[in-house]
Amino acid sequence: MSHASTAVQERPTPPGGHGAPKSALTSRSLPRLAPVGFAAVAIALSVGISTAAGWHSKVQWGMIAALLFLAISYVATTVVENKRQAKDRLATSVVWVCFLIAIIPLVSLLWTTISRGAERLDGYFLTHSMAGVLGSEASGGVYHALIGTLEQVGIATVISAPLGLLTAVYLVEYGKGSLAKAVTFFVDVMTGIPSIVAGLFILSIMLIFEIQPSGLMGALALTILMIPVVVRSTEEMLKLVPNELREASLALGIPKWRTILKVVLPTAIGGITTGVMLAIARIAGETAPIILLVFGSQLINTNPFSGAQSSLPFYIYEQYKVGEAASYDRAWAAALVLIAFVMILNLVARGIARWKAPKTGR
């Protein structure tokens, strides 16, 4: 007993010259909202210093504020609490500062696109094509490009989702030896193919067989880009399925293919869907293959198998090149449509992932 109490009294006092706290387990601490206060002080100081020194760059202001914030919170915590807490707070602050730096471009991009795109985005814009509209005229719309994107991306998905899925199933469940290694290697290589190269590859085939540009050709190039992404993400998801589930199923006398179909895939389906959606989001923004293979058009062409089509990224590029105020507005509005398309896909993917996730509720 006496031993324990001396031990408590011998506890080193925290640096800063304050007496030992009354209890060994509680110590003085800063209020919970202290970091907000530090941030306010840091920003105020940085504005003060910068105006006094006559610096104008807002980036500089921000950097000074961030550094001041780190310094102030470290010093204040050292004084009031102790060294360990101060280090903890420093690490937390660094994480926060990095997070803010990382989301600044994202927020600014979203903000610019939404504020500039909203000017033209309305029902008329979504339901009309550019047929007979001059570049400088403030009418016309994105309908033909939207149709093109939906059809090309749709075809690409219909081809690459099953192919990618089956490849991943092969790699995880069956693949061993040199064939699996070769497939993995080529998937890796394909992941790195620039979209223009995929476009040129299809173009060379078109030239050899004298095929005319069409939405299908663009979709084929997109397929080349999409397959490796689907394979990779599906592979990761399948590897996450515990081996015990496979064994449990096999031990019931269920054949391997049914085990994969009824136990492994359903367990991973949420993650697989997310992966496919992300792959769709990636190819929806591709421009180069569309320029080469689909050719672009001002008119509505709902048939992806013959004739030129447009697509959202191509439309943005085209409108930007016109160089008129009205066409810039259309480009921004189309960019907003594209972002919204990707966003909706993401939300759908999350919804499916949550709906299909293995349930643990009691």
Add this chain to the structure above:
Amino acid sequence: MAKRIDISGLTAYYGSHKAIEDISMTVEPRSVTAFIGPSGCGKSTFLRTLNRMHEVTPGGRVEGKVLLDDENLYASNVDPVTVRRTVGMVFQRPNPFPTMSIFDNVAAGLRLNGSYRKSELNDVVEKSLRGANLWNEVKDRLNKPGSGLSGGQQQRLCIARAIAVEPQVLLMDEPCSALDPISTLAIEDLIGELKERFTIVIVTHNMQQAARVSDRTAFFNLAAVGKPGRLIEIDETERIFSNPSVQATEDYISGRFG
């Protein structure tokens, strides 16, 4: 219809690592045979060779013979899937299918094999859950996910799932190692009932359990660290626990081991 298992000269490998060597024994029908022995001596490995689950592990390889009523499981024209329907297995850690409800978990073996009549399914599920002593606890929530049960309930769910396909032999790898005494007792009672119909092999680290539930006990050991595991002896459980013929067995059982 329970079956006798005759094992002769069985050796199993993981890649180039020989895990068990030259095991021969007979498992009697309609009885409980317990496997005991120190950790790592190959009890699980041996158990998994009895329904051809060993070859599921990458690199897994088996030499020797396992006769199930005179039919060699390792003959070249034998389909491992059929073997596993005849010889069921319960694993050490409960592993219900997370995407399936309690009902679907029990029905999985029948459904995924495609050989059932719809009208039977309800009866089979109820019978299996009753057989596993779980029916009263889950009858009101058969459509809830199986992973929402407690560990012990999950293990009994796995037993229900295994007996739903009516195997002739049931292999259990430390089925009670994660359970409380009451669930353990429930499972031991269950084993006592199941042995009327099935041949049961159970791996356990619990000597009292082996003494309580089994008719015959096999003791496995390693000759030395890094050497493959071997069968030291197999005999009536009473003899093994009172008067074993090998000194090592007595040392292990009385805790004077290593």
